[in-house]
Amino acid sequence: MYDRRTFLAQSAAAAALLVAPGVSVAQAATDRRFVFIIQRGAADGLGTLAPTGDPGFAPLRGAFAQDFANGIRAGDFFTLHPNLAEAGRLFAAREALFVHAVASPYRDRSHFDGQNILETGGRAAYALRDGWMNRLLGLLPGGQSRAIAVSATVPMVLRGAREVGSYAPSALPDASDDLLARVGNLYESDPQLHAAWQQAMQTRSMAGDIADAGGRNGAATGQLAARLLSGAGGARVAVIETGGWDTHAGQRARLGQQLRGLDAMLGALRTGLGADWANTLVVVATEFGRTAAPNGTGGTDHGTASLAMLFGGAVAGGRVIADWPGLAQASLHEGRDLRPTLDLDTLIASAVAQHYRLDMARAARALFPNIAAARAVEGLVRT
Amino acid sequence: MSVLSLAFNRFGLGARADEAAPDDARRWLLQQFDRFEARPAPIAAAPQRREIAGQLAAYFDEARTENRARRRARRRGETQPQPTAGADDMTMTGPAMRGQRPGMDGENDQLAGLPNSARRFIRQTSRRNYLALVRARTNVALTTPAPFVERMVHFWANHFAISADRLVTIGIGGLLEFEAIRPHVLGRFEDMLFAVERHPAMLLYLDQAQSIGPNSEAAQLGQRFARFRQQAQVQRRGINENLAREILELHTLGVDGGYTQADVTEFAKAMTGWTVAGLTRGPAQRFIGVEGNPGDFVFAGRIHEPGARTVLGRAYRQDGEAQASAVLRDLAADPRTARHLATKLARHFGGDEPPPAMVRRLEQAWLGSGGDLPTVYRALIGSPEAWATTSAKFRTPWDWSIATLRAVGTRQVEAQPAVGLLNQLGQPVWRPGSPAGFDDIAASWAGPDALMRRVEAAERIAARTGGLIDARTLGPRLLPDALTPATRQAIARAESPGQGLALLLVAPEFLRR
Numbered sequence: 067m068y069d070r071r072t073f074l075a076q077s078a079a080a081a082a083l084l085v086a087p088g089v090s091v092a093q094a095a096t097d098r099r100f101v102f103i104i105q106r107g108a109a110d111g112l113g114t115l116a117p118t119g120d121p122g123f124a125p126l127r128g129a130f131a132q133d134f135a136n137g138i139r140a141g142d143f144f145t146l147h148p149n150l151a152e153a154g155r156l157f158a159a160r161e162a163l164f165v166h167a168v169a170s171p172y173r174d175r176s177h178f179d180g181q182n183i184l185e186t187g188g189r190a191a192y193a194l195r196d197g198w199m200n201r202l203l204g205l206l207p208g209g210q211s212r213a214i215a216v217s218a219t220v221p222m223v224l225r226g227a228r229e230v231g232s233y234a235p236s237a238l239p240d241a242s243d244d245l246l247a248r249v250g251n252l253y254e255s256d257p258q259l260h261a262a263w264q265q266a267m268q269t270r271s272m273a274g275d276i277a278d279a280g281g282r283n284g285a286a287t288g289q290l291a292a293r294l295l296s297g298a299g300g301a302r303v304a305v306i307e308t309g310g311w312d313t314h315a316g317q318r319a320r321l322g323q324q325l326r327g328l329d330a331m332l333g334a335l336r337t338g339l340g341a342d343w344a345n346t347l348v349v350v351a352t353e354f355g356r357t358a359a360p361n362g363t364g365g366t367d368h369g370t371a372s373l374a375m376l377f378g379g380a381v382a383g384g385r386v387i388a389d390w391p392g393l394a395q396a397s398l399h400e401g402r403d404l405r406p407t408l409d410l411d412t413l414i415a416s417a418v419a420q421h422y423r424l425d426m427a428r429a430a431r432a433l434f435p436n437i438a439a440a441r442a443v444e445g446l447v448r449t
Numbered sequence: 450m451s452v453l454s455l456a457f458n459r460f461g462l463g464a465r466a467d468e469a470a471p472d473d474a475r476r477w478l479l480q481q482f483d484r485f486e487a488r489p490a491p492i493a494a495a496p497q498r499r500e501i502a503g504q505l506a507a508y509f510d511e512a513r514t515e516n517r518a519r520r521r522a523r524r525r526g527e528t529q530p531q532p533t534a535g536a537d538d539m540t541m542t543g544p545a546m547r548g549q550r551p552g553m554d555g556e557n558d559q560l561a562g563l564p565n566s567a568r569r570f571i572r573q574t575s576r577r578n579y580l581a582l583v584r585a586r587t588n589v590a591l592t593t594p595a596p597f598v599e600r601m602v603h604f605w606a607n608h609f610a611i612s613a614d615r616l617v618t619i620g621i622g623g624l625l626e627f628e629a630i631r632p633h634v635l636g637r638f639e640d641m642l643f644a645v646e647r648h649p650a651m652l653l654y655l656d657q658a659q660s661i662g663p664n665s666e667a668a669q670l671g672q673r674f675a676r677f678r679q680q681a682q683v684q685r686r687g688i689n690e691n692l693a694r695e696i697l698e699l700h701t702l703g704v705d706g707g708y709t710q711a712d713v714t715e716f717a718k719a720m721t722g723w724t725v726a727g728l729t730r731g732p733a734q735r736f737i738g739v740e741g742n743p744g745d746f747v748f749a750g751r752i753h754e755p756g757a758r759t760v761l762g763r764a765y766r767q768d769g770e771a772q773a774s775a776v777l778r779d780l781a782a783d784p785r786t787a788r789h790l791a792t793k794l795a796r797h798f799g800g801d802e803p804p805p806a807m808v809r810r811l812e813q814a815w816l817g818s819g820g821d822l823p824t825v826y827r828a829l830i831g832s833p834e835a836w837a838t839t840s841a842k843f844r845t846p847w848d849w850s851i852a853t854l855r856a857v858g859t860r861q862v863e864a865q866p867a868v869g870l871l872n873q874l875g876q877p878v879w880r881p882g883s884p885a886g887f888d889d890i891a892a893s894w895a896g897p898d899a900l901m902r903r904v905e906a907a908e909r910i911a912a913r914t915g916g917l918i919d920a921r922t923l924g925p926r927l928l929p930d931a932l933t934p935a936t937r938q939a940i941a942r943a944e945s946p947g948q949g950l951a952l953l954l955v956a957p958e959f960l961r962r
Contacts, residue, residue, distance in 0.1 A: 107944030256957045266897035312944035
C-alpha cells in the first residue's frame with residue numbers, strides 16, 4: 067500500500083501528464099510584475115477588513131465582530147483581521163492598499179457565473195471567451211511578456227489567444243479541505259459511503275493533514291510563484307487561485323484559516339521576490355461578497371460587494387479607499403448585502419494601466435470591453 | 450435511476466456529453482451489436498503478437514547465451530551470478546521465473562533479484578508493450594460506439610484473467626483481450642474459450658506451455674540420454690496442472706463444479722502438448738516441434754501424454770490435440786458452466802447478490818442457445834433485475850476512471866498517466882494478481898482509503914478542465930433523471946466550476962452504476 071503523500075504526488079504527476087501544458091518563454095520588455103490572486107468562493111470582505119468605525123458593524127456582525135478586538139488598525143475606520151499580520155506590516159510600510167465596497171458588474175449570486183465575469187471581464191457570464199489577463203499581455207511593452215498560472219491548469223482569467231504557461235509541481239500541497247468537507251455532507255444520507263468517509267477522514271486527521279494546511283499551503287504556493295516570477299527571465303504576469311472562501315457555516319474558524327493562508331502566501335511572495343518586490347503589483351479579488359449579517363449556521367451567504375486588496379512595492383499604499391455605503395439596514399443592497407460603491411473592473415483597469423504606464427482608456431477597453439464608466443481611480447501605483 | 454441512466458452507466462461505460470441521448474435505451478444497447486468493432490484503430494496501431502513474441506524469443510536467446518557463459522565459467526571454477534531466467538527451457542519458461550512477479554510498483558525492488566538481461570527486458574521491452582496495450586484499451590473505451598459490448602469485453606477479460614506481472618506475461622498479457630476476447634465477444638462461448646486457452650498469454654501465464662507428459666516421447670528420450678536431459682531440462686519437468694485446474698475452477702464449471710483432483714490430473718494430461726511456438730531454439734526444440742512463428746499456438750505431439758483419459762466420468766480416447774479439445778467442448782456445453790457464468794453475469798448487472806430469477810433466466814438463454822453470447826446479452830437486457838434502481842453496483846476503479854474521463858470529454862490518454870491512475874486507485878490494468886481476476890462486489894472497492902483516493906483523483910481531473918465544464922448541465926446528461934436533489938444542490942453550491950465537477954464525479958450516483 068502507498069501512503070497518502072506518495073499517492074498525491076504521483077496522481078498529481080499523472081494528472082499533469084494527461085494534458086501537457088505549453089510554457090512559453092519570451093524576452094520580457096518590462097521589469098514590472100503583476101500577480102492576480104483569485105479568491106474563489108466569494109470571500110467575506112467585512113470579515114477581512116472590518117469597518118469597526120461604523121456604528122452598525124458590531125451589532126450586525128455579533129460574534130464575528132469579536133475577532134477584531136485584537137485586529138490590526140488600518141486607519142481610524144477599518145481594522146484588519148488579526149491573522150493578516152503580514153498584510154498589516156505591508157500596510158504600515160505603505161505597500162498595501164485596501165479598496166472596500168467594491169464589486170464586479172455581476173449582481174446575481176452564482177459562483178460559476180460570478181467567477182466567469184470576474185475572469186473574462188465581460189458584463190454577462192460566458193459573453194467573452196478569453197480572460198482579461200490574456201488580453202493584457204497584448205498591451206504590455208514589447209508584447210512578449212511571459213505569463214504563468216501557478217496551478218495545474220490555466221484559469222479562465224489567463225486563457226486566450228496568447229500562449230501562457232501553467233506550473234504546479236507534484237509537491238504543491240493539496241488545498242482541498244473545503245472539497246472534503248462538502249463530500250462529507252454529500253455522503254451524509256448514504257450509509258455505505260458515510261461510514262467509509264468517516265473512517266477516511268479520521269485516518270486523514272491523524273496524519274495531521276488538515277491542521278494548519280491553509281498556512282503551509284499558502285506559503286508553499288507563494289514561494290513557488292515567487293520563484294517563477296523572480297529574476298530577469300522570470301514571468302512578468304502570474305495568476306494564483308485560492309479556494310475555500312465559501313463560508314456558509316463555521317465562518318470564524320474557517321475564514322481565520324483562509325486568511326492565515328493568504329497572509330502566508332503574501333509573506334512568501336514578498337520574501338521570495340526580493341528586489342523584484344519593488345516592481346510588483348499584487349491584486350487580490352473575489353467574485354462577489356457575502357451577506358452583511360451572519361446566517362443561522364455561524365456563516366454568511368452569497369452577497370454582493372466585497373474587498374479588493376493591492377500589495378507590492380509598486381503600490382501607493384498605507385490607506386483604504388472606500389466610498390463607504392454604511393451597514394444600516396436601509397443602506398444594504400437588497401436589504402442584505404454590502405452595497406457596491408466602486409466598480410472592480412475600473413479598479414483593476416486603473417491599477418494595471420498605472421502599473422504598466424498604459425493609456426487608461428485603451429487598457430480599460432481591452433481588458434473590460436463593455437466597462438460602464440471608465441473614469442480611472444487615480445494614484446493606486448507609484449510612478 | 451432512469452432507464453436511460455441505467456443504460457448509460459450500468460450497461461455502458463458512462464455517458465459522454467458530446468454524444469446524443471438515444472430515444473430508446475434498450476434498442477440503443479441492442480444496436481451496439483452491429484456497431485462493435487473487434488479491432489478498432491487504437492488496437493490496430495498497438496504492438497502486435499508477432500512483434501511482442503519475437504521480443505520474448507530474442508530475450509530467451511540472450512538469456513541462453515548468458516547462461517552458457519555462466520556454466521563455462523563455473524567449470525573453470527569462477528563464481529558467477531545466478532542463472533538467467535528462461536534460458537534452459539525446452540519450451541520457454543524456467544522455474545527461475547515462476548513465482549517471480551516483477552511488477553510495476555516498487556519496480557526496482559522487485560527487479561533486484563533478477564539477472565541483468567531479465568531486468569533490461571522487463572524495463573525496456575515488456576513494460577513498453579504493457580503501456581502501449583493499456584493505452585489502446587483505454588482509448589477504445591473512451592471513444593467506442595458500443596460501450597455495452599466493450600463492457601462485455603472487460604467482463605470476459607476479467608473472467609479469463611491473466612496477471613501481467615510475470616516476466617513472460619507483462620508485455621503479452623493484454624493481447625489475450627485483443628486477440629481472444631474481442632473477436633468472440635459477440636460469438637459463442639465455446640469459441641472464446643478455445644481462443645483463450647490456445648492463446649500464448651494464457652499458456653504462458655498458467656504454465657501450460659511447459660507441461661510435459663511423463664510418458665511422452667520427449668520424456669522417454671530424456672531418461673535415456675543425459676545430454677538431451679541436460680539440454681531440455683526434461684527431468685525437472687512433468688505435468689503442470691495449473692491451467693487445467695483453472696479452466697475447471699474458474700473458466701468453466703466453477704469452484705463448486707463437482708470435479709475432483711483426479712479430473713484435474715487427467716485433464717492436465719490431456720492438455721500436454723498445447724504450447725507456444727518459436728520462443729526458444731535448439732535441437733531439443735526442433736525435436737519436440739515447437740519451432741515456428743513466435744507466439745503461435747502449436748500442438749507438440751512429442752510432449753503429449755499418450756493414452757485415453759477420463760474426465761468427469763467421460764472417456765476421451767482421442768489422440769493428440771483432439772483429446773483436450775473434446776474435453777473443452779464438453780466443458781463449454783456443461784450446464785454447470787452455464788450456471789457459473791449466469792451467476793457472474795447476474796452479479797455484474799443485477800447486484801452483488803445475484804438475483805436467483807435472473808440467474809435462471811440467463812442460464813436458460815445460455816443452454817437454449819448453446820452458449821450464444823448475444824442471446825445471453827439479450828436475456829440480460831430483458832431482465833427487470835438489471836433495470837432495478839435498488840441494486841446499484843459500486844463502480845470498480847476501472848469503471849469509475851473510464852466513466853470519469855468520458856464525462857469530462859477526454860478522447861485520448863497517454864499511457865503513463867492512465868496506468869498511474871489505475872494503479873493508485875487500486876485496480877492496475879490486467880494485473881489482478883491471480884487468475885481469479887478482480888472482485889465484482891462493492892466490499893472490495895468501497896473502502897475508506899479507496900474513497901479518499903477517488904476524491905483526490907476527481908479533484909485533479911476536474912482541475913484539468915480549467916473551469917470550462919459546468920457540472921450543473923453536465924450532471925443531468927450523465928445521469929438523466931437520476932441525480933438526487935442533494936447532489937444537485939451540492940453541485941450548485943460549489944465554490945467553483947471545478948469543485949462542482951469534482952463533486953459530481955464523486956457523488957453517490959456517479960460512484961455507482
